[in-house]
Amino acid sequence: MKINSELLKKLVDIYSPSGDEENICSFIKNEIKDYVDEINIDNLGNLIARKKGNGKKIMIASHMDQIGLMITNIEKEGFLRFTNIGGIDPHISLGQKVIFKDGTIGVIDYEETSDITKLKLENMYIDIGVSSKEEAEKVINIGDSCVYYNTYLEDDNRIISGALDDRIGCYISIETIKNLKNIENDLYFVFTVQEELGLRGAKTSAYSINPDLGIAVDITGSGDTxxxxxxxxxxxxxASIKVKDKGIVVHPKVKKLMINTAKKHNIPYQLEIFEYGSTDSGAIHLTRGGVPSGVISVPTRYAHSPNETIYKKDVVSCIELLTKLLEKNIEI
Structure with missing residues (x-):
C-alpha cells in the first residue's frame, strides 16, 4: 500500500485551529461523500459519516483541529500578543513563522529583557512587519487565530510536517472508508472538532451516536530518540495499540480484539502506555452508560511542533489494522 502523498499534503496544509475547522471539514466531506451512505455536520461542527451495516454501532474518531495561537492584544508598535489554543510550547514556538487565515505571515520572538530559560507565552510576541497598531488592525483583529507555517516534506521512509496531529488520523480514516466494501458493522466515522481544547467534539458526537464501541485514531509519542x-x-x-493514557484504561476486550486482529493478519503492532495526554477515546468511553473504547495511534516524534515526524510504514499498518477490525462483525 502506497501513501497518497497528494491527499495527505492537502490535509496538513489546510488552516484549521481548534474552533475554526470549517475549511478542513468541507474538504473531508467532499473527499468521502461518494464512499459513505450518510453525511451530517452536527451543531458543534463534527463531521459524521455513516457506512450502514446491521452489526454493532462503531464510532471511529479522528480530530480535525490543530493547535494554534489567538491574538489577545495589539501593541502601539504593531506587535501582536497572543495566548495558546491547545498545547503550545514557548521554546518550540520561538523563531517560528505563523500564518493567519487570510495568509498574513508573522514571526514569533520574545522580549530580550526576559529570562529565556523561563520563557512564557506572555513574554512573546508576533511580528507581522508593520510599524503601528493602526497598520496592524487593517489586517488583524483581537481574537484572530494563527497556526505554525507548514512545510510538508517526504522521503522514502518519513513524512515531516506540522498538523500531523491529527491530520494523519483523518487520513487513516479517509483511506479506511475507501477500502471498506462489504461491511457488517454500522460504522460512524467522526471527524471531530476541538480535541486539542478538551475532547469537546468527541463528547457531543459520542452522546448523539451512542455507539457500542469507540475507536480513536491519533498520534502518540516515541521513546527512540x-x-x-x-x-x-x-x-x-x-501501529500503536493503546493500553493506557491519562484519559483512559482501554477495555480489555477492545485491547484483545485489536491485538488478535493484528496477529491474524500479520500487521506489525506495538503496545502503548502513554503518560502525558489523551485522545478522543477519553471522552467516548465515558459517554452515557459507558462505551468500550480503544485507540490506534501513529508513533510520532516532535509532536506539537512544525516538524512532527512519522514513518510511512506505520501509517500503512494503522490503515490495515483499522480496515481489518471494521470489515467483519464485531462482538464486544
Whole structure:
C-alpha cells in the first residue's frame, strides 16, 4: 500500500485551529461523500459519516483541529500578543513563522529583557512587519487565530510536517472508508472538532451516536530518540495499540480484539502506555452508560511542533489494522 502523498499534503496544509475547522471539514466531506451512505455536520461542527451495516454501532474518531495561537492584544508598535489554543510550547514556538487565515505571515520572538530559560507565552510576541497598531488592525483583529507555517516534506521512509496531529488520523480514516466494501458493522466515522481544547467534539458526537464501541485514531509519542524517557514505542515498528493514557484504561476486550486482529493478519503492532495526554477515546468511553473504547495511534516524534515526524510504514499498518477490525462483525 502506497501513501497518497497528494491527499495527505492537502490535509496538513489546510488552516484549521481548534474552533475554526470549517475549511478542513468541507474538504473531508467532499473527499468521502461518494464512499459513505450518510453525511451530517452536527451543531458543534463534527463531521459524521455513516457506512450502514446491521452489526454493532462503531464510532471511529479522528480530530480535525490543530493547535494554534489567538491574538489577545495589539501593541502601539504593531506587535501582536497572543495566548495558546491547545498545547503550545514557548521554546518550540520561538523563531517560528505563523500564518493567519487570510495568509498574513508573522514571526514569533520574545522580549530580550526576559529570562529565556523561563520563557512564557506572555513574554512573546508576533511580528507581522508593520510599524503601528493602526497598520496592524487593517489586517488583524483581537481574537484572530494563527497556526505554525507548514512545510510538508517526504522521503522514502518519513513524512515531516506540522498538523500531523491529527491530520494523519483523518487520513487513516479517509483511506479506511475507501477500502471498506462489504461491511457488517454500522460504522460512524467522526471527524471531530476541538480535541486539542478538551475532547469537546468527541463528547457531543459520542452522546448523539451512542455507539457500542469507540475507536480513536491519533498520534502518540516515541521513546527512540537520544535521552528520551523510557517508552516502548518506536518509529517503524508498526501501529500503536493503546493500553493506557491519562484519559483512559482501554477495555480489555477492545485491547484483545485489536491485538488478535493484528496477529491474524500479520500487521506489525506495538503496545502503548502513554503518560502525558489523551485522545478522543477519553471522552467516548465515558459517554452515557459507558462505551468500550480503544485507540490506534501513529508513533510520532516532535509532536506539537512544525516538524512532527512519522514513518510511512506505520501509517500503512494503522490503515490495515483499522480496515481489518471494521470489515467483519464485531462482538464486544
Amino acid at each position: 537520544p535521552g528520551a524517557k523510557k517508552f516502548a514505542i518506536e518509529l517503524g515498528k508498526g
